[in-house]
Amino acid sequence: MAGAYKKLDTVEAEPVNTSFTYKDDPTTVDSLNSKPNHETAASNTPPNEEEHAESSIEPANLGAHAFEPESDNEELAFSSTSLNPIVDGEDEFRIDDDRFTREKPVWNDVKFAIFFLVVFLAFTVTSMIFTIKHIEEFANESSLNSTLPNSAFFQFKTILLIIFISLVSFGVSVLIFILAGKNSAKFTTVGLRVISGIFVLASISGIFVGQIGMSLFYGLIATGIFFIIFKYNPLISLAATIMNVVITVLKKYPSTALAALIGFFSSIFFAAILQIAVGCAYISFGFHSDGSPRFDGDGNITSKVTASLIFTIVFLNFTGLYIIDVLKNVMHVTIGGIYGTWYYTESTFEGMPKRECSGSFKRAMTYSFGSVCYGSLFVVIFQVIAIYFIINNNGFIGTVGSLTMKGLGIGVGYFNLYAYSFVALYGVEMIRSAKSTYSFFKQRGLQAILNDFIIGSSMGFYCIIASIFSVLITYIYLTIFKRILGLTDDAFYPLLAYSFMITLNITSIMITTVISGSSVFFFALNKDPAVFQESNPFEFQEISRCYPKVLTKLQLEN
DSSP: OOOOOOEEOOOOSSOOOSOOOEEOOGGGHHHHHTSTTOOOOBOOSOOOGGGSOOOBOOOOOOTTOEEOOOOSSOBOOOBTTBSSOBSTTOOOBOOOSSSOOBSSOOOOSHHHHHHHHHHHHHHHHHHHHHHHHHHHHHHHHTOOOOSSOHHHHTSHHHHHHHHHHHHHHHHHHHHHHHHHHHSHHHHHHHHHHHHHHHHHHHHHHHHHTTOHHHHHHHHHHHHHHHHHHHHOHHHHHHHHHHHHHHHHHHHHOTHHHHHHHHHHHHHHHHHHHHHHHHHHHHHHTTBOTTSOBOBOTTSOBOOOOOHHHHHHHHHHHHHHHHHHHHHHHHHHHHHHHHHHHHHHHTTSSSOSOTTHHHHHHHHHHTTTHHHHHHHHHHHHHHHHHHHHHHHHOOSHHHHHHHHHHHHHHHHHHHHHHHHHHHHHHHOOOHHHHHHHHHHHHHHHHHHHHHHHHHHHHHHHHHHHHHHHHHHHHHHHHHHHTHHHHTOOHHHHHHHHHHHHHHHHHHHHHHHHHHHHHHHHHHHHHHHOHHHHHHHOHHHHHHHHHHOGGGGBOOOOOO
């Protein structure tokens, strides 16, 4: 079924002092025209958003309309059928099963998508060359010191036991997030207080063991958390409300967690390939697989650092890390697309699309893929420079240079978290998204950082608690049925470690989903607060109580 979109004026139920215009869904135009008090007419040229000063937000009668942000030269049409931009008011959307198909697709930053494909092919060929030649030696050097015998691992009862442990870990992880959604305020407050105490203990321990630098680092983190708890308590309430909204959407649309799961395993897979390729490359140049030098019988070093070695290791790390970062960001844009779709369309007559996850993933892998590849490039450059410092200089300069580059990489990566949120919401190119994100951080950056810190810290603590609880359940089960299962001590403790790690990974995936969702939600909330005010008035009132600045609409550079 195809439909044309007509641009309409806002419905004048109440005076609204904003620069918003709205767009009717084509499937509901006739029904709207047949109802009283819902007259629509073609609108004039939309006002320029930059010409409006920040204004207080009043309730807007959205009804079946979806928000349509504007700019100088093109409109970002955010309709109930697409998150992608519509250029010059053209009717270029059509409705199908997932309602995200465009008759005139806009492919952003295509040259960077092509660059990624070249990098992917180069990494594949190079890694295969080194791996095929030296995989046997790599396997011998990197053999795991597992106490679980291979013969026991493939026994049927052991496989069932591992499945049982995985189910326990999954159940505990889900339980933690259900509790977080039911009482997010208490969940966040208790988590922050306990984790601040842990940092205090870590700081004191650092003094006793002589690690003064580490002690100061942990002490600063603990001080910052205490300062937030006792000085800026409304910030905790705001973060708790945002977390509650995000988890509610996650429970309602579990495909968001599925997207995070696929992205997580894809990143792990390529990280393993990168580790093997780098290890085999070291072996090829006369080093051990971990990069340590070899010695002859007299104790003399036989391994030499050459320009070829440095180039090969840097090249493999650049290409491999680039692929991994792109995969992570594709996952974030996919999750962000789901949350953006919910933010703008759930309260409309049409509601959410039938396949919100697949539609968001298709946009991330098509229209926005070049933008994802563009932004990831800057993060990887800093990471590779840090690796170069470590390889070329193991002294003080190498350490300081590596830490500096890693810090810059983390900063750029965090900036990209919100830049990709804007890409996921409005489907713009990376440069425009970066400009808008820069404006966002100038006006609301401190609050965004504090939100992510509070949510990440409190949820990180409970992830550790969930892992410990999962290990406890596994330990009780194995102790009771140890003789029946025929387990020895050699297999007992590796299974406990497996229980801890699988729970930690599952909860980490959920944290990633929540952080992605919260960044997208907070960006959209500041960009278009009237949308959330109309669809969720109670939550909006709570947010505005803790964060009055949300009542002034964010002004972005186009």
